[in-house]
Amino acid sequence: MTATVKKSQEIVDRLRAAGASFHANDNIADYLEAGDLEDLEVEVRERIDEVLRALVIDVENDPNTEETARRMAKLFLREVFAGRYVPCPKATDFPNERGYDGLIVIGPLQVRSTCSHHFAPILGRCWIGVVPGERVIGISKYSRIADWVLSRPQIQEEAAVQLADRIEELTHPAGLAVHIDAVHSCMTWRGVKETESSMTTTVLRGVLRDDPEFRREFFARLSR
Numbered sequence: 001m002t003a004t005v006k007k008s009q010e011i012v013d014r015l016r017a018a019g020a021s022f023h024a025n026d027n028i029a030d031y032l033e034a035g036d037l038e039d040l041e042v043e044v045r046e047r048i049d050e051v052l053r054a055l056v057i058d059v060e061n062d063p064n065t066e067e068t069a070r071r072m073a074k075l076f077l078r079e080v081f082a083g084r085y086v087p088c089p090k091a092t093d094f095p096n097e098r099g100y101d102g103l104i105v106i107g108p109l110q111v112r113s114t115c116s117h118h119f120a121p122i123l124g125r126c127w128i129g130v131v132p133g134e135r136v137i138g139i140s141k142y143s144r145i146a147d148w149v150l151s152r153p154q155i156q157e158e159a160a161v162q163l164a165d166r167i168e169e170l171t172h173p174a175g176l177a178v179h180i181d182a183v184h185s186c187m188t189w190r191g192v193k194e195t196e197s198s199m200t201t202t203v204l205r206g207v208l209r210d211d212p213e214f215r216r217e218f219f220a221r222l223s224r
């Protein structure tokens, strides 16, 4: 093993010493140091190269796959799983000065994720409903935070709860709804090949869970 191949173990040791969870959909940015991601990218590239060779692909002579390990390392660490390795986007909050107490619905937000089980893409739409409390955040931040939570290996139920938790921590709303409707390519592209099916999940909190009028209004406002 080269020195860089030990980087993941060094980070795992740090996480274990801190008692921190590092499941596929956990964010570990607080435990990374300057230069770690660059070293991890080298390590992941080397290990994926081994996987390609184990798949009996001639990475030395096939011009289409000779750079695939490098591309996949970047894809995982910097793109589709970036939400594991970078901190939550900043969301400035503002006072809800005039006391707006109606429902705000943001969406559909385009969401992209990856299922933890087969690492197959998940593509879908997300709607966020908020009945504000004393503070509000800019509406673009819902999209940024959704992308941060979903850019990890996920299962949809946990993604919806993680997204609701983060919005709740940031804004302490009187009511919150997170609705995701997504197509899982582990079901459409492989396996049962159910090409027409999607999965919907809804997390309801506060008045959006307890008040039937708010709940009805949220579902009525979802644009299909």
Ligand SMILES: Nc1nc2c(ncn2[C@@H]2O[C@H](COP(=O)(O)OP(=O)(O)OP(=O)(O)O)[C@@H](O)[C@H]2O)c(=O)[nH]1
Pocket (backbone or CB within 6 Å): 115, 116, 117, 154, 155, 156, 157, 184, 186, 187, 191, 192
């Ligand atoms: N609950 C839940 N299940 C999911 C999600 N994404 C994928 N799955 C399912 O999780 C299961 C994966 O575990 P296994 O049943 O061990 O996988 P498998 O034998 O390859 O399953 P098949 O897809 O039926 O071929 C599959 O049934 C997937 O369809 C998700 O977000 N939530």
